[in-house]
Amino acid sequence: MPEGHTLHRLAAEHRRVFGGRPVAAESPQGRFAAGAAEIDGRVLSAAEAYGKHLLLEFGDDRVLHVHLGIYGTWRFGGVPAPEPRGAVRLRLSGAGGHADLRGPNACELLEPGGVKVLLDRLGPDPLRADADPGRAWARISRSRTSVAALLMDQSVVAGPGNIYRAEVLFRQGIDPMLPGRALSEGQWSAVWADLVVLMAEGVRSGRIDTVRAEHMPGAMGRPPRVDDHGGEVYVYRRAGLPCLVCGSAVASAELAGRNLFWCPGCQPSAG
Structure with missing residues (x-):
């Protein structure tokens, strides 16, 4: 399972590729089709890591929570993106490139207040300036x-x-x-x-x-x-x-x- 530094690197890469711009979202595998439709076309306003959890914010209380678990991976590439191969749970695409998520333990849109519930379960993260x-x-x-x-x-x-x-x-x-x-x-x-x-x-x-x-x-x-x-x-x-x-x-x-x-x-x- 990736350790915390990997998630902070992934958050930075999402900010670099998609930050502040509209993002197209789809679920080629189909298992996250409804969630992808909710964030499709929205602007990625923030990307942060808390421990081993990645949180992507799309405004209007839409926060995508991803926990890679043992088998999950993100793969980034350029544009135009090739046809998806394998079980791609989520593909994000934008002017700066694309990213494919495969095999995560969790890929979900959190309800309002859901982020607090998640963070309340976690201890301090040594990589965060606000850690206690x-x-x-x-x-x-x-x-x-x-x-x-x-x-x-x-x-x-x-x-x-x-x-x-x-x-x-x-x-x-x-x-x-x-x-x-x-x-x-x-x-x-x-x-x-x-x-x-x-x-x-x-x-x-x-x-x-x-x-x-x-x-x-x-x-x-x-x-x-x-x-x-x-x-x-x-x-x-x-x-x-x-x-x-x-x-x-x-x-x-x-x-x-x-x-x-x-x-x-x-x-x-x-x-």
């Missing part, structure tokens, strides 16, 4: 749940996924199994600040890089990492390999249905 990390701390500091699970709970922090979760805990030397209420406020402040920096870099570069300069391939004389997420990482998907910092074997375990990665040497158990 104190809201997340209020939840974390009272919870018996592990900090690793809390960082994947979008109602606690909106945006980070499995990669940022594993990497920020490694960078801060925090045992992923530590209960939230055992985390210090100073540790939480450091985790939040690191997420802000790392995820903003992900928006800029389009990939997830979490490795500090002294541990990059050139500095260590090691080959670059090859992975479909396209970045240099410390522990994510490196189970059994030596830690880039201490040499310990990277550990992995399943937590809440997802694979968790950490270094027992750099993130010693607090239990």
Whole structure:
């Protein structure tokens, strides 16, 4: 599932291609035909991301909500747009290009007030200037749940996924199994600040890089990492390999249905 930086990049791309101009909308697949008809010909007035949710505003309280889920994708192209291929849930077209949405978990027009209902379910987003990390701390500091699970709970922090979760805990030397209420406020402040920096870099570069300069391939004389997420990482998907910092074997375990990665040497158990 795409992490939050990807949705912020998508919001920016929608603003670039369609912002402030009329947009044609259709549902070649047919599953969003009624919704597409409601926004067809309207001006895209705003495009924003909140965590892993994309909100496209078309005025008159028409807000398109898209959550990509595991399989959803947006594909942008030029004009004229070719004939749709495959199961295209929604095609947006304008003078600046077109965009095809396939396989989303959610593609819906929200009723008035629906945006607030959605946002009320989400924690603060490290990529938004209006985010309040104190809201997340209020939840974390009272919870018996592990900090690793809390960082994947979008109602606690909106945006980070499995990669940022594993990497920020490694960078801060925090045992992923530590209960939230055992985390210090100073540790939480450091985790939040690191997420802000790392995820903003992900928006800029389009990939997830979490490795500090002294541990990059050139500095260590090691080959670059090859992975479909396209970045240099410390522990994510490196189970059994030596830690880039201490040499310990990277550990992995399943937590809440997802694979968790950490270094027992750099993130010693607090239990």
